Amino acid sequence: MSQLNLHLKVWRQNAGQPGHFQDIEAPEIPDHASFLEMMDIINERLIAKGQEPVAFDHDCREGICGMCSMQINGVPHGPEKATTTCQLHMRKFRTGDTIWVEPFRAKAFPVIKDLVVNRGAFDRIQQAGGFVTVRTGAPQDANALPIGKEVADAAMDAAACIGCGACVAACKNASAMLFVSAKAGQLNLLPQGQPEKDRRTLGMVRQMDKEGFGNCTNQYECEAACPKEISVRWITKLNRDYAVAAVKDAFGNTRKEAGGGD
Amino acid sequence: MSLNSNIPSGPMAMKWSKHKQDSKLINPKNKRKFTILVVGSGLAGSSAAATLSELGYKVKCFCFQDSPRRAHSIAAQGGINAAKNYQNDGDSVHRLFYDTVKGGDFRARESNVHRLAEVSVSIIDQCVAQGVPFAREYGGMMANRSFGGAQVSRTFYARGQTGQQLLLGAYSALNKEIAAGGVQMFPRTEMLDVVTVDGHAKGIVTRDLVTGKIESHAGDAVLLCTGGYGNVFYLSTNAMGCNVTATWRAHRKGALFANPCYTQIHPTCIPVSGEYQSKLTLMSESLRNDGRIWVPKNAADVGKPAAQIPEADRDYFLERKYPSFGNLAPRDISSRAAKEACDAGLGVGPGGRGVYLDFAEAIGQFGQKTIAERYGNLFAMYEKITGENGYKQPMRIYPAVHYTMGGLWVDYNLMSNLPGLHVLGEANFSDHGANRLGASALMQGLADGYFVIPTTIANYLVHQKPGSVTTEHPEFKKAVEVCTAQTKQFLNNKGKRSVDSFHRELGLLVWDKCGMARDKAGLTEALKRIPEMREEFKTNVVVPGSGNACNPELEKAGRVADFMEFGELLCLDALNREESCGGHFRTEHQYPDGEAKRDDENFSYAAAWEYTGDFSKPTLNKEPLIFEEVHLAVRSYK
Ligand SMILES: Cc1cc2nc3c(=O)[nH]c(=O)nc-3n(C[C@H](O)[C@H](O)[C@H](O)COP(=O)(O)OP(=O)(O)OC[C@H]3O[C@@H](n4cnc5c(N)ncnc54)[C@H](O)[C@@H]3O)c2cc1C
Ligand code: SF4
Ligand code: FES
Numbered sequence: 001m002s003q004l005n006l007h008l009k010v011w012r013q014n015a016g017q018p019g020h021f022q023d024i025e026a027p028e029i030p031d032h033a034s035f036l037e038m039m040d041i042i043n044e045r046l047i048a049k050g051q052e053p054v055a056f057d058h059d060c061r062e063g064i065c066g067m068c069s070m071q072i073n074g075v076p077h078g079p080e081k082a083t084t085t086c087q088l089h090m091r092k093f094r095t096g097d098t099i100w101v102e103p104f105r106a107k108a109f110p111v112i113k114d115l116v117v118n119r120g121a122f123d124r125i126q127q128a129g130g131f132v133t134v135r136t137g138a139p140q141d142a143n144a145l146p147i148g149k150e151v152a153d154a155a156m157d158a159a160a161c162i163g164c165g166a167c168v169a170a171c172k173n174a175s176a177m178l179f180v181s182a183k184a185g186q187l188n189l190l191p192q193g194q195p196e197k198d199r200r201t202l203g204m205v206r207q208m209d210k211e212g213f214g215n216c217t218n219q220y221e222c223e224a225a226c227p228k229e230i231s232v233r234w235i236t237k238l239n240r241d242y243a244v245a246a247v248k249d250a251f252g253n254t255r256k257e258a259g260g261g262d
Numbered sequence: 263m264s265l266n267s268n269i270p271s272g273p274m275a276m277k278w279s280k281h282k283q284d285s286k287l288i289n290p291k292n293k294r295k296f297t298i299l300v301v302g303s304g305l306a307g308s309s310a311a312a313t314l315s316e317l318g319y320k321v322k323c324f325c326f327q328d329s330p331r332r333a334h335s336i337a338a339q340g341g342i343n344a345a346k347n348y349q350n351d352g353d354s355v356h357r358l359f360y361d362t363v364k365g366g367d368f369r370a371r372e373s374n375v376h377r378l379a380e381v382s383v384s385i386i387d388q389c390v391a392q393g394v395p396f397a398r399e400y401g402g403m404m405a406n407r408s409f410g411g412a413q414v415s416r417t418f419y420a421r422g423q424t425g426q427q428l429l430l431g432a433y434s435a436l437n438k439e440i441a442a443g444g445v446q447m448f449p450r451t452e453m454l455d456v457v458t459v460d461g462h463a464k465g466i467v468t469r470d471l472v473t474g475k476i477e478s479h480a481g482d483a484v485l486l487c488t489g490g491y492g493n494v495f496y497l498s499t500n501a502m503g504c505n506v507t508a509t510w511r512a513h514r515k516g517a518l519f520a521n522p523c524y525t526q527i528h529p530t531c532i533p534v535s536g537e538y539q540s541k542l543t544l545m546s547e548s549l550r551n552d553g554r555i556w557v558p559k560n561a562a563d564v565g566k567p568a569a570q571i572p573e574a575d576r577d578y579f580l581e582r583k584y585p586s587f588g589n590l591a592p593r594d595i596s597s598r599a600a601k602e603a604c605d606a607g608l609g610v611g612p613g614g615r616g617v618y619l620d621f622a623e624a625i626g627q628f629g630q631k632t633i634a635e636r637y638g639n640l641f642a643m644y645e646k647i648t649g650e651n652g653y654k655q656p657m658r659i660y661p662a663v664h665y666t667m668g669g670l671w672v673d674y675n676l677m678s679n680l681p682g683l684h685v686l687g688e689a690n691f692s693d694h695g696a697n698r699l700g701a702s703a704l705m706q707g708l709a710d711g712y713f714v715i716p717t718t719i720a721n722y723l724v725h726q727k728p729g730s731v732t733t734e735h736p737e738f739k740k741a742v743e744v745c746t747a748q749t750k751q752f753l754n755n756k757g758k759r760s761v762d763s764f765h766r767e768l769g770l771l772v773w774d775k776c777g778m779a780r781d782k783a784g785l786t787e788a789l790k791r792i793p794e795m796r797e798e799f800k801t802n803v804v805v806p807g808s809g810n811a812c813n814p815e816l817e818k819a820g821r822v823a824d825f826m827e828f829g830e831l832l833c834l835d836a837l838n839r840e841e842s843c844g845g846h847f848r849t850e851h852q853y854p855d856g857e858a859k860r861d862d863e864n865f866s867y868a869a870a871w872e873y874t875g876d877f878s879k880p881t882l883n884k885e886p887l888i889f890e891e892v893h894l895a896v897r898s899y900k
Contacts, residue, residue: 001536001612014811015472032535032649040762041538047760047815052806055814057328059501061541062643064426065332087646112472113812120449123329127441131434132393136313136712137384139391143348146402155395156421159430163331192393 004029004090007098008042010054013111021100024054031091035078036061036068038090039101054101056115061086063227066162069169070115071102076166076225084164084227104169108176108212119165121211122179129203130183132192145191158186160228167222167230173214178222180208181238182230188241198245205242263518265870265885268673269373274891275356278377281674285717286724293318295728298719299466299481301453301508303330305425305432305704306687307487309711312435315444317716322479323436324448324468326503326817331433334489334501335707338425339546341409341417342704344382349406353414355379361412362702363892365592366667366695367844367860369524371868372891373674374692381713382705386418388712392431396420410547410700411590417701422546422639428704432711452817454745456484456512456683457738463512463683464731467741469749471817474810476746478738482726483682483719486512487711490666490688492525494825494832495777496769498663499531499544505821506828509670509689517678518870518883520691521668522828523836526698526845527778528664529596532647533616542662543647545640547700550589552624552633553657555580555600557608557617564610568618568656579603594697594845594858597661601778602856604660611658620656661778665703667694667845668835671870671885675718676710679870682722686710691868696844749809752819757802761818764799768792768822768829776833781849785837789830793878796826830877838882841865862894 006026013019024046029038036058043053059067068085072078078088093099101115109117147155159182167178184204187193193200216235223232270281288296296319300311303325311323325333345358359379363370386404390396396418397405409417420427439445450471457465457478465480491506492498513519530547556576558564563571579599581588591599600617603609610616625633630653634641641652648658669691676684676692687707694702732738775788799822807813842851842858843865851859867884874881 030536030538033538034540034647037538037540040540044760044762047804047806050806053815055812059327059332059503060334060337061502062337062543064423065327065334065336065501066329067327067332083646087643089646089649091649116812118472119328123331123437123447123449126434127437131438132391133438134388134391134435135316136309136388136435136716139384139387142346142386142390142396143403145390147398148402149398149400152395152398155393156397156427159395159420159427160423162426163329186395187393190393190395192391 001030001032004031004093004095004097006093006095009098009100011102012054012114015112019111029090033090034061034086035072035088035090036086054115055113058086063087064162066164069104069117069164071104071169073100076104076169077164077227082227082229104165106165106168106174106213108174109165109168121213122163122165124211125176125180125204125207126183128207129196129200130187132187133196147191151189155186155189158182158189158230158234161230162228164227166225166227168213170221170225171214172219172221173217175216175222176208176213177216177235177238178226178230178232180204181234184241185234185237188237197241198248201238201241201245202249205238263679263872263883265671265679265883266673267371267885268675269371270674274372274376277373278380282717286720288720288723290318292728294320296320296483296723297322297481297729298483298485299479300324300485300487301466302333302487302489302687302689303433303436304333304335304487304489304687305429305707306689306711307333307485308429308432308436309708310485310487310686310715311445312432312439313712313716314719315439315442321439321445322448322481323445324451324453326450326452326471328450330436330447330449331430333429334504335429335704336426337501338704339422339544340548341407341419341424341701342385342428343409343416343699343701344386344418344705345379345416346383346386348404349415351414353416355383357414358382358416360892362693362699363695364895365697365699367697367858368695368862368866368889368892368894369521369843369868369887370695371692371887372889376891377714378693378706378709381709384713385705385708389428389431392434394420394427394431411587411592412699425704428708432708453488453508454511454820455741456515457741458515458680459731459735459737461516462681465733465738467745469745472812474808474813476742476749478733478742480731480733480735480738482728483684483722485684485686485715486670486689487686488689490669491828492663492666494769494829495663495773496765497534497539497542497773499528499542502541505824507821507824509685510824510828512670512678512680512683514873515680516873517680517683518671518872519668519831520671520868520870521696521835522832522871523776523839523846524667524696524844525663526593526665526667527597527661529593529600529661530619530659531662532644533611533658533660535612535648543643544662544664545644545659547593549619549637549640552636553589553619553621554578554623555589555617555619557603557610561607564608564614568620577603577608592697593700594847598778598847600661616658616660618656619659621652622656625653663773663777665698667691667696667698671868675721676715677718677722684715684719686715696846748820749816752803752805752816753809755801755803755805757804759802759804761803761805761815761822764795764803765818765822765825768795768825772829772832776836779847779849780836782837785833788833789837789878792826792830792833799823799826827877831871831880834880835869835871838869839865
């Protein structure tokens with residue numbers, strides 16, 4: 001194991017106030033440590049000096065909960081492909097490197113403190129239709145609904161999204177289309193999701209717009225930053241589903257459907 | 263205290279049906295008047311909150327992460343069991359029930375386990391209806407695999423992300439109810455205390471992790487679905503925020519804590535690489551289907567590259583000790599065997615705490631491509647963390663704390679001894695005895711939340727006047743004051759040591775003395791050290807920052823303070839249980855060949871500990887375990 005001497009430029013900010021970069025020297029960082037463990041080490045050192053440690057979001061530290069969210073050298077989750085910040089290891093850096101550490105930047109993700117942002121907008125988009133309306137206890141036997149392996153696998157590809165928001169942070173328009181298209185796409189593809197497909201599509205897209213995410217102009221930075229390699233093909237599918245739903249809506253169909261649910 | 267487990271009478275297979283028949287019903291109009299506080303949004307909490315709201319109850323749900331979807335259930339990889347017998351390989355409700363009781367080393371409550379096996383079947387149907395993308399066969403039917411040494415294929419899975427997919431299903435049900443107005447969700451909100459009024463749980467105290475505001479919520483019943491306490495060991499496969507706070511504070515308010523010493527160690531984790539290590543990563547134990555586990559026979563070889571150690575000088579210790587199960591021996595047995603090898607100085611890698619998991623033979627037989635198809639994501643994960651290529655050299659693995667079977671004591675209705683306080687999922691003690699089988703925790707969380715509590719909660723609520731207590735009650739004010747004072751005390755402390763440094767010290771101690779193997783001398787020593795550590799923590803911890811804002815150090819301080827208290831109960835329980843069973847191995851109690859030796863005559867009970875005001879002197883209450891269906895036997899895997 002070897003050690004790295006690094007220069008960090010870390011974003012510090014309190015909610016509602018302007019932020020700034022703080023220079024933090026980070027000598028003797030073990031190259032086996034993960035990026036978040038490096039942050040733990042510098043926080044321990046800040047505490048020892050009587051300073052306030054850097055606040056950042058994290059929980060599982062194994063790339064699945066979607067809680068960690070740093071922008072490292074300008075890239076959400078850092079330079080390594082298909083890797084969350086918590087899974088990025090220091091051996092990917094060189095001694096002497098300067099590393100810029102910022103929060104995910106987007107109007108719809110306001111900073112709570114330092115590197116911690118509020119991604120509540122994602123939950124609200126899901127509440128606007130990201131479900132199948134089925135009561136507990138009502139369903140038929142699982143095998144009574146055969147689903148071809150190809151369809152099941154494709155739905156699983158979309159379902160792999162961990163809701164981290166890197167796609168938004170990577171996009172110059174701060175668009176949430178990759179996330180929304182993965183979430184809507186999973187259910188719109190499966191037979192269980194068909195009855196509410198139009199309603200779901202319109203609900204989620206409209207909520208997305210309401211939350212202040214930007215428009216998708218097909219830059220595809222999102223796909224490159226996504227730790228779960230969600231494909232931009234889902235965006236194409238969502239656009240298609242949306243076009244169909246919007247036309248029906250214009251003729252009043254979906255609204256009638258939506259009103260008939262009670 | 264006399265413990266009434268409220269087990270329904272009648273034959274085992276009929277108990278749950280009978281109980282459902284006998285359970286009270288609440289008039290739909292009245293349901294709306296009841297408020298239920300659900301703490302936790304993992305599989306147990308989300309499924310309970312969504313289902314109770316569907317039934318018409320008003321629900322408030324809390325979690326400390328920024329979204330309910332991030333609860334630690336998300337991290338489960340392997341799968342979920344259900345007695346569907348889709349493979350026609352002889353599975354049945356009875357067999358799943360039997361396997362779970364035996365796997366738990368005959369320390370679980372039979373009636374609860376039977377119910378779990380019964381409802382397992384409906385869980386899968388429910389999840390499919392929600393759109394959970396389970397693995398399918400070409401014909402469109404559900405795919406299954408055998409897991410954790412089970413002799414039938416009853417495990418359902420969704421790639422290596424079963425937990426995430428099941429949780430996203432439950433989260434979608436929760437979202438549906440949030441949208442419908444039945445559930446009010448409080449993310450980034452930590453529960454700090456239970457409020458009791460006349461002995462009943464009627465509310466909670468919370469801290470808003472964004473603004474720092476400490477406030478209280480009143481309800482007609484409280485459900486704790488707050489997960490396990492594995493992080494008492496500091497290093498574990500749990501997420502960083504997993505804690506004992508909710509259950510421990512409830513314990514201090516009178517709820518009994520049962521079997522804390524039953525902790526599960528998972529054999530296939532990536533070993534510790536240095537002192538900065540913050541958590542351990544689990545690799546699915548399905549790796550053991552094709553990987554062979556070994557250490558060098560001679561201590562002189564441990565530093566050599568694996569390739570330079572000839573076949574004859576390797577000890578495939580699981581295959582040698584357990585010829586019929588070999589590398590698939592149960593988790594506790596495999597873990598202990600790895601520890602023994604390392605204790606004998608034969609461990610490999612940094613610090614000598616690792617054993618090899620070798621795929622060379624499987625690659626030779628099936629080709630690297632096949633092995634990559636089976637486990638590619640795990641090899642990639644291993645390489646990310648260690649920088650080593652598992653195809654070219656054997657992986658190194660070591661056991662790590664993974665799951666906690668102990669938890670708050672509950673009766674058949676999932677209610678603790680504190681009326682109104684219900685406990686679901688990993689937070690309770692009931693279904694896994696002394697050892698949990700793979701793919702059974704997800705099953706239990708969803709069973710409790712979707713199918714059990716929606717029926718059984720009425721048995722409590724029917725006797726309550728809805729909304730009878732509000733946060734104006736003096737008990738609420740008092741509880742808020744206590745929590746506010748603790749926060750202030752942390753922030754005003756002029757100490758020198760960080761919260762993490764204490765947590766790490768505690769973790770090392772309990773791992774050493776109360777980990778994979780325990781003995782009287784070690785436990786006694788830990789019991790002396792923990793109160794000293796707690797004292798030092800009180801005076802010497804430093805918590806920077808403010809109480810009126812997002813402050814992760816402050817959150818950690820509260821959690822570690824509780825671990826410091828809880829750690830003592832963990833060791834006391836381990837000291838009291840003078841036998842070896844499941845995840846609890848007392849070196850004094852073993853057969854000559856090193857196998858765990860149970861003492862059914864004296865220890866066939868659940869140990870339910872009662873807080874007395876002195877952490878060192880809790881009162882032990884015993885719930886005798888009566889086995890009507892399953893014959894007690896030595897759990898042999900030879
Ligand atoms: C790496 C890993 C892999 C696993 N794989 C499998 C598997 O393949 N199959 C299987 O069956 N089991 C598996 N398990 C076990 C299983 O995942 C867990 O036991 C189960 O998911 C626990 O669910 P839960 O709902 O009880 O708790 P959790 O999912 O842990 O949820 C706890 C909830 O409580 C909240 N909470 C906790 N404390 C507080 C507080 N003080 N205030 C407010 N909210 C609080 C949290 O925010 C969270 O929402 C695995 C476990 C791990 C660690
Ligand atoms: S699409 Fe990818 S980047 Fe966007 S939230 Fe999902 S996992 Fe994260
Ligand atoms: S901390 Fe969970 S994905 Fe990074």
